[in-house]
Amino acid sequence: MIPDKTVEVLKDGIAEAIGRRPRRAAFAFRSDLRRWLLPAPAAVVFAGLFVAPVAFFFAMSFWRKKAMRLVPDFTFDNYVETWEKYAGVIAITLGIALATAILTTAIAFAFAYLIRFKAGRLGPALLFITLLTLFGGYLVKIYAWKSILGKDGILNSALLWLGIVREPLTIFIYNPGAVVVTLTYFLLPLAVLPIYGSLRTIDDETIEAARDVGARPRHAFRDIVFPLARPGTLAAFTLSFLVAAGDYVTPRFVGGPYTAMIGDFIEQQFSLRFDWPMGSAMSFSVLAACIPVVLTAAALLSWCGRR
Amino acid sequence: MTRVLAPPLWFAFGFGVVLFMLTPLVLVVVFSFGRNALTSFPMGGFTLDWYRALFANDTFWGAAKNSGIVATAIGLGSTVIGTMAALTLSRLPARYAQVALQVFGFPIMLPALVIGIALMTYFVRLLDVPLGLPTVILGHLVITQPFVILIVHARLSGFDYSLVDSARDLGASPLAAFLTVTLPIVRTTIIGAALIAMAVSLDDFIVTFFSIGNGNTIPTLVWSMVRTTLDPSINASATILITLTVGATLLALWLSRYRG
Amino acid sequence: MTHNDVQQSWNAAMADWLSRRRFLAGLAATGGAAAMTLASRPAAAKTTITWMGWQGYETPIKSGTFLADNDIDFQPTFIASNEEIITKLQAGGVGKTDLITMYFGYLPLMAEGGLLEPIDTSRVTPFGDLVPQFTSQEAVKYEGQQMGIPWNWGSLPIMYDPAVVTAPPASWFDVMKPEYKGKVAMVDDPLGNLLVWGRTVTGAEVGTLLTKEQLAKVIDFMIEVKTKQARAFFATYGDMADAFARNEIVITTIGWEAVAVWTLQKGKQIAYSIPKEGTGMFMDCLCIPKDCPHVDLVYGLINHILSPEPQKQFATEQSAGITNLKAVPLLPDDLRKSYSYGDIDGFMQRARLFPVPPTKEGQYATYDDFLEEYERLKRA
Numbered sequence: 001m002i003p004d005k006t007v008e009v010l011k012d013g014i015a016e017a018i019g020r021r022p023r024r025a026a027f028a029f030r031s032d033l034r035r036w037l038l039p040a041p042a043a044v045v046f047a048g049l050f051v052a053p054v055a056f057f058f059a060m061s062f063w064r065k066k067a068m069r070l071v072p073d074f075t076f077d078n079y080v081e082t083w084e085k086y087a088g089v090i091a092i093t094l095g096i097a098l099a100t101a102i103l104t105t106a107i108a109f110a111f112a113y114l115i116r117f118k119a120g121r122l123g124p125a126l127l128f129i130t131l132l133t134l135f136g137g138y139l140v141k142i143y144a145w146k147s148i149l150g151k152d153g154i155l156n157s158a159l160l161w162l163g164i165v166r167e168p169l170t171i172f173i174y175n176p177g178a179v180v181v182t183l184t185y186f187l188l189p190l191a192v193l194p195i196y197g198s199l200r201t202i203d204d205e206t207i208e209a210a211r212d213v214g215a216r217p218r219h220a221f222r223d224i225v226f227p228l229a230r231p232g233t234l235a236a237f238t239l240s241f242l243v244a245a246g247d248y249v250t251p252r253f254v255g256g257p258y259t260a261m262i263g264d265f266i267e268q269q270f271s272l273r274f275d276w277p278m279g280s281a282m283s284f285s286v287l288a289a290c291i292p293v294v295l296t297a298a299a300l301l302s303w304c305g306r307r
Numbered sequence: 308m309t310r311v312l313a314p315p316l317w318f319a320f321g322f323g324v325v326l327f328m329l330t331p332l333v334l335v336v337v338f339s340f341g342r343n344a345l346t347s348f349p350m351g352g353f354t355l356d357w358y359r360a361l362f363a364n365d366t367f368w369g370a371a372k373n374s375g376i377v378a379t380a381i382g383l384g385s386t387v388i389g390t391m392a393a394l395t396l397s398r399l400p401a402r403y404a405q406v407a408l409q410v411f412g413f414p415i416m417l418p419a420l421v422i423g424i425a426l427m428t429y430f431v432r433l434l435d436v437p438l439g440l441p442t443v444i445l446g447h448l449v450i451t452q453p454f455v456i457l458i459v460h461a462r463l464s465g466f467d468y469s470l471v472d473s474a475r476d477l478g479a480s481p482l483a484a485f486l487t488v489t490l491p492i493v494r495t496t497i498i499g500a501a502l503i504a505m506a507v508s509l510d511d512f513i514v515t516f517f518s519i520g521n522g523n524t525i526p527t528l529v530w531s532m533v534r535t536t537l538d539p540s541i542n543a544s545a546t547i548l549i550t551l552t553v554g555a556t557l558l559a560l561w562l563s564r565y566r567g
Numbered sequence: 568m569t570h571n572d573v574q575q576s577w578n579a580a581m582a583d584w585l586s587r588r589r590f591l592a593g594l595a596a597t598g599g600a601a602a603m604t605l606a607s608r609p610a611a612a613k614t615t616i617t618w619m620g621w622q623g624y625e626t627p628i629k630s631g632t633f634l635a636d637n638d639i640d641f642q643p644t645f646i647a648s649n650e651e652i653i654t655k656l657q658a659g660g661v662g663k664t665d666l667i668t669m670y671f672g673y674l675p676l677m678a679e680g681g682l683l684e685p686i687d688t689s690r691v692t693p694f695g696d697l698v699p700q701f702t703s704q705e706a707v708k709y710e711g712q713q714m715g716i717p718w719n720w721g722s723l724p725i726m727y728d729p730a731v732v733t734a735p736p737a738s739w740f741d742v743m744k745p746e747y748k749g750k751v752a753m754v755d756d757p758l759g760n761l762l763v764w765g766r767t768v769t770g771a772e773v774g775t776l777l778t779k780e781q782l783a784k785v786i787d788f789m790i791e792v793k794t795k796q797a798r799a800f801f802a803t804y805g806d807m808a809d810a811f812a813r814n815e816i817v818i819t820t821i822g823w824e825a826v827a828v829w830t831l832q833k834g835k836q837i838a839y840s841i842p843k844e845g846t847g848m849f850m851d852c853l854c855i856p857k858d859c860p861h862v863d864l865v866y867g868l869i870n871h872i873l874s875p876e877p878q879k880q881f882a883t884e885q886s887a888g889i890t891n892l893k894a895v896p897l898l899p900d901d902l903r904k905s906y907s908y909g910d911i912d913g914f915m916q917r918a919r920l921f922p923v924p925p926t927k928e929g930q931y932a933t934y935d936d937f938l939e940e941y942e943r944l945k946r947a
Binding site: 036038039041042043045046049050052053054056057060070107110111114118119126129130132133134135136137138139140141143144145146147148150152153154157185188189238239242243245246247248249253266267270276279280283287 | 314332334348389413417420422426428541548553
Binding site: 085086088089143146147150151152153170173174252253255256257258260264265268270271272273274 | 753
C-alpha cells in the first residue's frame, strides 16, 4: 500500500515539475484509464467476435458465387433472388414464429404473474423448474416430444385410455402446430425470466395502496402491473419471435412435409450449395422482415397500456 | 397478495405449465433406464445398459472432454470478462448503463444460426484461422458474455460503492478493495452467472457446429447420431447432467437450511 | 424502441433468483469437479487421427487392436451429408484431417478443387483383391491417379413395413397407392433422391444425366408424392428409421440397407427390395485429404480397414456391402446372397452406379441446376 502511495506522490511531483497536470487531473486520468480497462475485454469480444463477423457476413451478401468460388462484388442479385424464390417460405416462417411468440409470451406472462403474485412461497420453486428446462439437451428433448406427440405417443395413449378417440390421431406431429408447440417449450424459460423481472420491480405496497383507495383488482392490473411489465413482455416477445424465425432444427424433426422454414434453406446454402453470399442475403432478408413485426408488437403493447 | 395458490384456476394453470415444462425432461430421464432402444412406451423393463454403453464409448468420452474444455474455459473466461464489464457499467449513470447493456445483449437476440454462420465465414474467409476448439470457445464467449454481464450488473446496480471507496481511502489497492469488499458480496451471483454461462455453452449446438471444424462436443455428437441411430445412451448422458445440476442444488439447499 | 428496462428486468429476475441462493456455490463446485474429471481422462502422448464419415463407418477402424497397437487417439467427426465433408475441408479442414470416407461420385469434383491427395495403390496391400468393377470406375481416378479406394457399397431399395405392405412393392410408383396416403416417408437426401427417381420417372439410361425438362419432370413427380402422400420429409435416414419404429410410416421413396438394422435395434422388423424399375447404388471410398498430417499411419489404417476381419465385422454389424473379395467367404449366407457377391455385374444392372450430374453447362442439367430444382421440391 505504501509503495503505491509513494509512486502516486512521485508521479504527481513529476507532473507538477513538468508543469502539465495538476494533482486532481492526474488522479482522474489514472482512474479513468482503469475504468475503461475493465470493460475492455468484453468490448473487444463484442466488437471483434460479434460486430465484425456480422458486418463481414453482411458485406458478403453483396458478393457473388462463381464456380465454387466466392467473388467480392457489390450486387443486389442475392436479395432479388431471395425475394423471388423464398418470399413464400419467409411468410410461412414468420407465421410460425409469430404464432410461437404470441403463445410463448402469453403463457410466460401468466406464469410469471403467477410466480410473482399468486404462488407465494412456491414462487422460487416454480422459477427453479423454469430454469431447469434449459438443461437436458435440445435434440434429446425433441425426441422426447416425438414420444409425446407421435401416433403411438403418450398423448394418443391418454386419449385412447380416456375413450375420447378410438383410433390414434396423427394430427399431433409432422405439421406446423407441432413446430409451434415444441418451439414454445424451448422458449418458455427465456420468456418467463424477463417478464418476471419486470413484475418483480412492482412494490406490493403500490398495489395495496391502489386497493386501499378503492381500485378494483382489474384496474390495479391495468394501471399499475401492466405498464410496468411492458418492457419485459416486449423483450420476451422479441426474443421468442427472432429465435423462432431463425430455427431450423425443430421443423426438420417435428415439422411435416409442408413445414420448411427459412433457416433450413439458409443452412443448406452452407452445407450443400457452397453459396455463402446467398445464405447471407437470405439471413438479412429474414431479419429485415422481422423488424416490422417487432415494431408492431411494441406499438400494440404501448397502445394497450395507454387505454 | 401472498395467499398460496388460492383460486383453483391459477392452480390448474400453474400445474399445466409445470407439466408442460417437466414432462419432456422426465421422459428423457425415464427412457434412459428403459430396455428398448426406441424412446417410447412400453419401454420393456428396467436396465442400466445404456449407462454402461455410454461409459464404454470412446467417442462419447472424446466429445465429453471437448465439452468439458469449452465449458471450463467459458466458466472462467466469460465470467471474468463479463464481471469486469459489469463492474464498470454499474458505476455509470443508469441511463448510459441501460444503453450499454442493451448493446451488449444483442447476441442473445439474434438467431444462433446467423451468429454461427457469421463467425464461420469470418474465421475461415476473412481471418484465415483454422476452426477448432479455440474458435468454439471464442464463439461461446460471444453468446454467454451477455448473460454474465446482465446477471452481475443486476446484482451490482444496487451496490453501495461507499464501502469500496472507504477501503480505497484506507489505502487498499483497487484489486485488494475488489477482493476484500466487492467480491464477498457478489460471489454467489458471479458463481450463478458462471453456471448459466456454462449451461448455455454445454447445450449449444448451432454455434458449435459451425465453428468446430473437426471433432465433436456432446451436442454435435448427438446431432450426428440422429443422422443414423439415436439410442438411449444419449438420454443417459442428459440424465447425468440433469442429476448433477438438480442434485447439487438440492444438496446445497439442504445444507444451507441446517446451517442457517 | 421501448426496450428501456428490458435488460433491467432480465437482471432483476436473474439476480433475484441467484443472489439469494448460497447453494449455487455447491453447484459450481460440483460442476467444476465434473469438468476436471472429463478433461483429465484421456492419456497424453498419443497420435490423434481425425476422420470424417457416417456414423457406423468407424466400425472397421475400431475393430481389432490397430488403434491401440499404434497408440492412436481416434477422433471421428460424423457427418450429416457427404457434401458436409467438402464444406468442412474447405472451411479449414485441409491439413487437419487424416482420412475421410466419401461417396465416389464427388471425387472428381474434390480432386479438381484440390481437396484430395492421390493414393499410391502400391501401398494399399489388398488393392488387388478389391471388387474390380469398383476400382476400375472412372470417377475414382483423376488425371490417371487413384483418388479413392472403394471400400463399401449398397443400394437404395424401397423399404416397407411387412405387417402392412404384405408383398414386396412391384414398382416405385406403388407409393402413390391411395392406401398409403399420409404414410409415405421421404428423406432429405438430394443426390439419393435423384439416383432413385431420375431414371424411374424419365426412363433415361443414366439417371443423373437428364435434360432440364426431364429434371423438371422428376421434381414435379416428387412434389406430387410430397403433397399428396407423404407423412414427413425426414431430415435423415436415422429419423426415418425412428419413424418406422414408431409406426408413423409404412413405405418409403428411398432407402438404405442400414436403416433395416437400426429399426430392428428399435424393435421393428422392416423389409426392403428393389422394384422393377431398378434403383441407384452407392459406393463409398476411402480418401486421403490434401496435406494429411499422418500419411504413413493413414496407409496403415487403410490397409487395416480393408483387411478381411474388419470388413466382415463392418458388413455384419451394418448390413453393408464390402469390397475385399477375400472377406466375402467369411460372411454369413444371407448377406452374401442379398449383395449377390457371386454376380456383382447382375446386381449392378438392378442397382446402377450413376455419376454425379455434370458441373459444366452442356446437354445435361448441371449439379447446380439439380440443387436449384431440388429446393423447389423442398419449398413445395
